Amino acid sequence: MSIRWIGIAAVVAGLAPCSAYAWGHEGHEVIAEIARTHLTLKALAATDAILKTDVSNNLTAHDMASEATWADAYRGAGHRETASWHFVDLELDNPDLKAACFGFPPAAVPASSGPAQDCVVDKINEFAGELINPNTPADEKLLALKFLIHFVGDIHQPLHASDNHDRGGNCVQVSLGGVRTTNLHSYWDGDGSTPCEIRSSAASQSSSTVAEWPPDTTRQPTPILA
C-alpha cells in the first residue's frame, strides 16, 4: 500500500463525520487472494468446501475473495451488533489491549452470537477456535470462516488496529490534491488508491515468501484448517 499521502497536509479536526468505515472491498479481496496462495492444498480444499455450502448468502458471490467482503455487507444488512468486531482501537500513546477489547468479555456460544462489545483480536481467536473444533456445527463453521477471512483483512488496515484519539483516523482530514478531501481512515479504505495500485502491490507481496515477512505478521496462535 502506497504511503505517498504522508506528505499531504493533514488537518486534525472534527470536519469529517466520525463513523466506522470498512477497509475497502478491494483491500479485503486482495488480502484473501494473498492468503489463498499460502494455504496448503488440504486447507484450500476445506475452505472451498465450507464456502460452497453458502447457498443462502445473497450479499456476495461465493468465491473466497468475494466472501472476504461479506462481514461488511452483513453488518450493513441490519447487523450493527457486529460493528465493534471489525477493529481494535489500540491507543498509540497508551496501548492497552484489554481496554481496547472491552475487558476481554467471555465468548458467546456460538461466537457469531456475540457479545456486541468485543474487538477484532478476540473475534479472530474465537472464530479460529470454532474452525478447528470438530464439534462446531456446520452452519456456525461457515459463519466463522466468513468472519475470519474478513477480520484478518480488517486487522491489516493499520487504522483498524490503532488509534490516536481520532477514532482510527476518521477525524483526520487529508487533502487528495485540489479540492478533493477525505479522511485518513477512508484514504486507507481505498479512497486514495486505485484498484490497479492495490493489485500491483498485492502481486509483489505474493511473490514474497512467508519466511521473508516480519515475524509478527505470520505468528498464529493455532493452525487453522492446516
Ligand SMILES: [Zn+2]
Ligand atoms: Zn470490516
